[in-house]
Amino acid sequence: MKKEQLKKGLPPRYTGKCRNLTKEEKEKLKKEGRKPVIRFKLPENEKIVWEDLVKGVLEFDSSNIGGDFVIVRSNGIPVYNFVVVIDDHLMNITHVIRGEDHISNTPKQILLYKAFNWDIPKFAHLPIILGKDKSKLSKRHGSTSVEEFRSKGYLPESLINFLALLGWYPNEKLYKEISQKKEHPEIFTKEELIELFDLKDVNPAPAIFDTTKLDFINEFFIRKLDLDTLYKHLKEFVKVREDFDIKEIGDTLVIKIKDKEFKTDKKTFYKAIDLTRNYYKTLEDVFVYLKELLTDKFEIDKKALEFIKTNPESIKVIEKFFEKVKLEQVLNKDTFKKIVKSIQKELKVKGKKLYMPIRIALTGKLQGLELDTLIEFLGKERVINRLKNFFLEGEKND
RNA sequence: GACCCCGUCGUCUAGCCCGGCCUAGGACACCGCCCUUUCACGGCGGUAACGCGGGUUCAAAUCCCGCCGGGGUCGCCA
Numbered sequence: 184m185k186k187e188q189l190k191k192g193l194p195p196r197y198t199g200k201c202r203n204l205t206k207e208e209k210e211k212l213k214k215e216g217r218k219p220v221i222r223f224k225l226p227e228n229e230k231i232v233w234e235d236l237v238k239g240v241l242e243f244d245s246s247n248i249g250g251d252f253v254i255v256r257s258n259g260i261p262v263y264n265f266v267v268v269i270d271d272h273l274m275n276i277t278h279v280i281r282g283e284d285h286i287s288n289t290p291k292q293i294l295l296y297k298a299f300n301w302d303i304p305k306f307a308h309l310p311i312i313l314g315k316d317k318s319k320l321s322k323r324h325g326s327t328s329v330e331e332f333r334s335k336g337y338l339p340e341s342l343i344n345f346l347a348l349l350g351w352y353p354n355e356k357l358y359k360e361i362s363q364k365k366e367h368p369e370i371f372t373k374e375e376l377i378e379l380f381d382l383k384d385v386n387p388a389p390a391i392f393d394t395t396k397l398d399f400i401n402e403f404f405i406r407k408l409d410l411d412t413l414y415k416h417l418k419e420f421v422k423v424r425e426d427f428d429i430k431e432i433g434d435t436l437v438i439k440i441k442d443k444e445f446k447t448d449k450k451t452f453y454k455a456i457d458l459t460r461n462y463y464k465t466l467e468d469v470f471v472y473l474k475e476l477l478t479d480k481f482e483i484d485k486k487a488l489e490f491i492k493t494n495p496e497s498i499k500v501i502e503k504f505f506e507k508v509k510l511e512q513v514l515n516k517d518t519f520k521k522i523v524k525s526i527q528k529e530l531k532v533k534g535k536k537l538y539m540p541i542r543i544a545l546t547g548k549l550q551g552l553e554l555d556t557l558i559e560f561l562g563k564e565r566v567i568n569r570l571k572n573f574f575l576e577g578e579k580n581d
Numbered sequence: 582g583a584c585c586c587c588g589u590c591g592u593c594u595a596g597c598c599c600g601g602c603c604u605a606g607g608a609c610a611c612c613g614c615c616c617u618u619u620c621a622c623g624g625c626g627g628u629a630a631c632g633c634g635g636g637u638u639c640a641a642a643u644c645c646c647g648c649c650g651g652g653g654u655c656g657c658c659a
Contacts, residue, residue, distance in 0.1 A: 220657055238585095238586070238587095239598095241585080241586090243584080243585080244584095247583085247584060248584085248655090249584090249654095249655060252656095253656085253657050254657095255657085256657040257657060258657080260657085262656090262657065262658080262659090263658070263659045264659095266659095267659090282653095283585090283586060283587090283652095283653065283654095284653055284654065285654090286585060286586070286653080286654075287584075287585065287653080287654045287655070288654085288659095308586085310586080310587075310652095311586095311652080311653070313651095313652075317651060317652070318651095318652075319652075319653075345593095348593060348594080348608085349593065350593085350594090351594095352593085352594055352595065352607095355595070355596085367608085368607065368608065369593090369594095369607085369608050369609080386593095386594075387586075387587065388586090388587050388588065389586085389587065389651090389652065389653090390592090390593065390594090391592065391593085393591090393592050393593075393609090393610095395591095395592065395593090395609060395610055396592075396593065396608075396609045396610080397609095398609090398610095399608090399609055399610085400609090406622085461621060461622045461623095462620090462621055462622085523618090527618095533618065534618045534619090535618075535619065537618070538618060538619060539619065542619070548620095549619070549620075550619060550620035550621075551619090551620070551621090552620090552621080553617085553619090553620095553621095554619085
């Protein structure tokens with residue numbers, strides 16, 4: 184039957200074959216062992232109209248919604264369209280807010296409300312979210328669950344902020360008042376969103392799910408949060424990650440990164456975070472940068488190695504630096520500057536050729552936080568440790 | 582195919598209802614410059630859009646019609 188309809192270019196729909204069976208006919212079919220379904224008898228030529236809170240006035244014709252639809256299956260279990268109406272009514276639902284893929288269900292549901300003589304709730308059909316290929320967002324487009332974003336190190340407030348902006352923008356008048364005071368025009372706290380949000384301002388057009396802006400929002404929140412709050416987020420974050428952990432044992436913190444553990448105290452931990460937070464995109468990055476500050480053992484990046492090989496005078500710079508560091512009582516930004524200047528004079532190198540070797544010797548990398556800040560944080564003893572390690576590593580590589 | 586929804590920068594959008602203030606505004610991304618003897622941060626600046634065609638009008642992104650394009654729904658699934 185269905186195939187025939189499709190062939191003729193007609194939409195598959197119930198033909199009304201058993202719409203008006205007599206008692207005798209029903210009995211006969213029952214005896215044959217046929218189990219009946221219960222269908223909703225559609226009114227003829229009735230317009231079903233509602234004002235959708237997002238899409239505006241929507242109108243369907245009863246002759247155009249697929250024929251008498253099933254409300255109870257032959258096994259006696261009722262179907263969704265029938266059940267939601269009863270359920271929502273019983274729960275005193277006033278607003279039905281859902282994806283626009285439900286638009287075509289709505290006329291059926293409205294008819295049921297009418298048949299029951301129940302109040303019809305307000306409907307709001309939100310546009311669906313599209314993947315990069317503009318089709319309905321699904322698993323094959325990558326992460327789609329909140330859990331995945333959590334475990335990637337996105338803060339809950341970042342996701343909320345991002346999602347709110349996907350298909351919604353604050354009402355101009357309301358927004359203008361507060362926008363003056365805002366640090367950033369599109370960063371919203373939960374409270375602001377609650378204050379500003381209105382279904383009326385939802386854009387009826389579907390939006391593509393592109394997380395570029397989410398990265399920005401997350402960076403922003405991570406930078407602005409106070410350290411205690413950030414710490415709380417980190418504690419939550421490690422719960423969903425096998426490779427990271429933060430244990431508090433008395434005053435010491437044991438930080439697990441991959442299969443290594445580092446001991447430190449909260450004060451140092453906070454200091455380290457504060458120095459590196461401008462580099463974070465996600466909470467995951469916290470650990471990446473922390474590792475650099477918490478241990479003096481490191482490997483030298485390929486590119487860093489390359490730099491040293493192509494700039495042989497680098498070794499001289501590092502040796503000189505080592506010598507001079509040993510002579511200093513304490514290492515801070517000032518003494519660092521002094522040392523660098525004297526190396527510059529004595530070896531006649533400057534710029535990248537002067538700073539890079541030192542950076543590589545201390546971190547094994549070509550980029551990172553500012554050298555003077557790093558050195559002040561490490562202190563003399565650890566700087567010496569690192570330099571020694573560098574020369575040991577160097578021997579291995581030779 | 583039928584029915585329905587949608588169509589402003591690469592992306593998220595403001596403006597559209599109530600035509601002139603739109604030479605189309607903002608944000609992210611991108612590019613450039615400045616700051617920094619690296620990178621990032623920060624500051625400044627730049628590239629970039631009304632799907633197309635007809636009307637209506639002195640005037641259209643805004644109103645009307647058609648087309649095109651994209652998406653959704655067509656189950657005894659939810």
